[in-house]
Amino acid sequence: MPGSPRCGGRPLGRAAAALCLLFATVLAGCEPVATPPAPDPPPPAPSGSPSSATPSGEAQAAAPVRVRIPAIRVDAPVGPLDVDARNVLPPPDTNDGTGWWRAGPEPGERGPAVIAGHVDSYRGPAVFYRLRELRAGHLVHVDRADGSTVTFAVTQVERHAKDAFPTGRVYGDTSGPELRLITCGGEFDSRDRRYLDNVIVYARVQDGTP
Template sequence: MSRSTPVSFDIASIKASGSLIAVGLNADGSVQVPADYKQAGWYQKGPAPGEQGSAVILGHVDSYQGEGVFFLLKKVKPGDMIDVKRADNKTAHFKVTDVRMYEKTGFPDQLVFGPRGGATLQVVTCGGEFNQTTKSYMSNVVVFSSLDSVT
């Protein structure tokens, strides 16, 4: 598929859906996440969902205010579908291939953001143990998927 801005996503198996905003990099080189815990973001410095390469969508698991956009992401299973509607009125349908958790100190940047062959989509949120001192999770949940079809 050619490049087109993704506008919304749907993960029916966990009843997660919503609009997408573009995110980039923070001043320290880390990847931005949406300020709103109920909003998902597409990493615009990488491929768009459906393009060759690794597209990435990020969002919060929760906040002190409640459940975040990807609160149930860790419950996604291989074979589940992730649909991404794009500005060109096409929908890219991705089939989940794997769900993994990585400690933030050993996060596999290249595996998540680097090319993995074909058109892939990784969805990332926080998970694992919550550190009360730093007020953040110690790990990230990553859902890996590959383009299955386009409508």
């Protein structure tokens, strides 16, 4: 699952803070944690106090509470995730639910909202087991705490080795609201008990959705 430092707090968070991320992956119930090389140093943190407004000055959207992906039969809760003492975002603590990077944009705000989920565990397939099957045009619905729903359309699905994770592309600033869905993938290293790759889904908000 993705690791994401808070570079100076929430005002930088949203899109700009994303440039100083670490990435960690844990197969549910297994160790160790795999951490790719750190990305380039982040830009300086802006001064000022945290605000409920986005960098563009727009009102902050409500937090996500559920993600629905009809094409792969996903209908799962979304919980907030915060970085740990190592500045790495831990994976969700459940195989059936997902986790949202709380320091980043809420889904529907400008920038890349990031939701992560496990691919499987010793008990079998987990919430994002079929994530790799998504294709351009498939829809992702994110229900939010205020009762609203924002819909994204998949634009691309990629698989990258964990030591070549595209940090800037995943977490970098965008001109509009986007979504990233991330899980493990590729070959499973039975000796180290971990997958060697990550599956990353890129999606953009559909025109006309809030």
